[in-house]
Amino acid sequence: MATETVNKDILRGGQFLVKETDCNDIFTPEDFNEEQRMMKEAVMEFNDREIVANRERFEAKDYALTEEVMRKAGELGFLSVAVPEEFGGMGMGFVSTVLTCDYISSGTGSFSTAFGAHTGIGTMPITLYGNEEQKKKYVPKLASGEWFGAYCLTEPGAGSDANSGKTKAVLSEDGKHYLISGQKMWISNAGFCNVMIVFARIEDDKNITGFIVENDKDNGISMGEEEHKLGIRASSTRQVFFNDTKVPVENMLSTRGNGFKIAMNALNVGRIKLAAACLDSQRRVTSTATQYANERKQFDTPIASFGAIKSKIAEMATNAFVGESATYRAAKNIEDRINIRISEGNSHQEAELKGVEEYAIECSILKVAVSEDIQNCADEGIQIFGGMGFSEDTPMEAAWRDARIARIYEGTNEINRMLAVGMLVKKGMKGHVDLLGPAQAVASELTGIPSFDTPDYSEVLSEEKEMIAKLKKVFLMVAGAAVQKYGPDLEEHQMMLLAASNILIEIYMAESAILRAEKSSKNGADNAEYQIAMAQLYLYNAVDIVDTKAKMAIISFAEGDEQRMMLMGLKRFTKYQNMPNIVGLRNKIAEKVTEENKYPF
Structure with missing residues (x-):
């Protein structure tokens, strides 16, 4: 695959603004190959059978069901699409990673969040920043679904300013462990995770450091109660408290002070995957609203024939089409850049890190645009359903509630808007x-x-x-x-x-x-x-x-x-x-x- 793209003159991140793109140089969903089409069908079938069919149980905060379905996803290989084969993964390209995230995420926001947190920020930092021993020890278990991952960055006083966290890591007297103490909040998968990526500050370092921490309540780790949330109700979300939690020095992720960079690069990947996770939700909401509009009659006429409803359906469908067009365009650019770097001798780790980092502007753009489109889509879906849309008996109100978080996590949309322009200006200066x-x-x-x-x-x-x-x-x-x-x-x-x-x-x-x-x-x-x-x-x-x-x-x-x-x-x-x-x-x-x-x- 790498040789296919080595000579291709693909634009660098941000260059879309100043260079013209030929339509033949972009990737679209119409370009899925046979393997990708088969993966899409398999994921959609799993979604319908295991997630959509159990929507009521997810809405009733059935956290055990979330864990059970995640384990089934692992058995089918869906948790390992992006993991290299040498660590038990499928080793598929970035487009296939995005495709899987797209079609598995539309059943409920609860499962989507659990899936995204595990495969993205729970597994990926070890895959991309871990040393060989760390990857061999943890990644195969995470890829198979034997273990689940979580990501502990946010603190009560550190949200958008991620590097301001107060959690401390103190080296033990014998130099064999770091003792971590602090509080993390809004931790997805906390209730059933086996391993966590934890960020803490060593002494008075300017930047935080990442650690791989196994979840052991006998090692100074305790959890708050499950958070009661507006949406994503069966996504386990808890506070995590560390009290002199012993972490072997060999579990430091990357190097001392590199945690902020790990966190930011993890968010870049998370942003395009979050955009993908909103796409099939838009398709499903549009389809469900259309079916209702075709069935619902007022004045002896299906409301789908009224101009006011047609306008809504047209805009909902259009935004879904545009979102998938932009997301798969960027995903293939990232995949091509990764393959070019691998062909030039970069390791998989370095190639993927640099490939995604190259398109950080596009990732921020997608996160903002698609997260706002799914919210608007669900809102119009409720409106088309009328009074029924406000009832829990129809799927629209849950879709609206689940969509709301997408504008907040992976960096708020306000932060991402400013990042997109800021990164572009910096690229210009460089x-x-x-x-x-x-x-x-x-x-x-x-x-x-x-x-x-x-x-x-x-x-x-x-x-x-x-x-x-x-x-x-x-x-x-x-x-x-x-x-x-x-x-x-x-x-x-x-x-x-x-x-x-x-x-x-x-x-x-x-x-x-x-x-x-x-x-x-x-x-x-x-x-x-x-x-x-x-x-x-x-x-x-x-x-x-x-x-x-x-x-x-x-x-x-x-x-x-x-x-x-x-x-x-x-x-x-x-x-x-x-x-x-x-x-x-x-x-x-x-x-x-x-x-x-x-x-x-």
């Missing part, structure tokens, strides 16, 4: 992404004479691709001027960063959908005309968001002639030559969904 040249070109364009030529939009989605190019100019115009004005103090202007981030997010998501639809169209795919309609609908909404956010940002920091010039540029960059018929697009999409009686794309 020369990894050429932001300065394109930003200067946009600044020159603002003072130049605009072209009055009528462009040729005869090719499919050609105007939409041109619009994406113009939206990229909006970001460069706004962010470039903000960097120039605020310099190193930019991070202190959070509302400005949030506005810029919203523009960046809409660009990536809209472009991903357009490229997928263009590729499907060129390949003659059955659903191509509907993919084009969804790409056009999403772009229309994105242009609206970009216009609003950019206007707010420009008015906040620019004055006089500069402000007038930038607002004129914004108007030019957000103007359609041929405005799409949004009502027509929504009707087209909704009618396809209601005809199929499910999300069909």
Whole structure:
């Protein structure tokens, strides 16, 4: 597989903003190979049989069921997809890892959280940062489901500021153990985990250190009661207390003071996997709402035929399509980068770490966009069900409650929005992404004479691709001027960063959908005309968001002639030559969904 991608000129992380992507260079769900399609079918069958069928037991906080189903997932190999074969795993590529996370996660948020915590932040830090002895000792048990993992980072006073934790690790007098003392909270899988990744500070080190800690109540480890939560009710969530817990020095993960880096890289992977975990939930909510709308009659007419309901179904389906387009685009970029590094002689550990780190911007974008889309999808699902949607007798209210946590864990959406822009600016300063040249070109364009030529939009989605190019100019115009004005103090202007981030997010998501639809169209795919309609609908909404956010940002920091010039540029960059018929697009999409009686794309 590595040789396939070595010569492929894939974009580096963040470069989507300043370089054009050919639709043939992106990966889409239509490109799943036979192995991936088989894995998808197997995971979906497991989900229906073991998770969806037991939804009521999960909602009744049946933690034992969560553990039991996790063990079954381990027996079928679903916990080991990303684990190298030498440690008992399936050793599949990053796309397959994301695919498994996608289709196993839609039964309930409870199981999704347990699965994600175990396979991601519970197992992955050992796989990617552990030494050979640590990996041989722990990873096979975690991969098989014999043992379960948890991740102890968050503390009562340390949430988004993860490096500020107070948990201490003190070296014993004989130098053979560290004694860990402190309190961790919101620990997923705490109630049934066998091993924990624990972060603590040694002496007055600037950065925290990671440790592999076996869960032994006779070794100074105690648990709080199960938390009573809004959603993910059968996900075991407890506080964990350490009181001089003895941890062998050989259980330090990586090196002293490297814990913060471990935590951040674990979160990068967690973010794209969280986006994937929201995708099939969107598909299922859309399908369930559509089925109800087809059955429910008012005024002797199925409510699915009403324009107000069609609009909701169209937007729900469109956002699901866009989310999966962007998620699998990024997943394949990561997989390709991993394979390139392996072909260059990197170890699996280093290749995967650097491959994911390269696309940290995209991971943050996906986490924000898809977590907000599933919340909106579930909210509209409740609305379509009407009063019944508010009842526990229908699955909508549980879907809405479960979705709410997705905007908080793996770094809040506010933090991720600011990270995305901050990381992009840093990449620009390091020369990894050429932001300065394109930003200067946009600044020159603002003072130049605009072209009055009528462009040729005869090719499919050609105007939409041109619009994406113009939206990229909006970001460069706004962010470039903000960097120039605020310099190193930019991070202190959070509302400005949030506005810029919203523009960046809409660009990536809209472009991903357009490229997928263009590729499907060129390949003659059955659903191509509907993919084009969804790409056009999403772009229309994105242009609206970009216009609003950019206007707010420009008015906040620019004055006089500069402000007038930038607002004129914004108007030019957000103007359609041929405005799409949004009502027509929504009707087209909704009618396809209601005809199929499910999300069909």
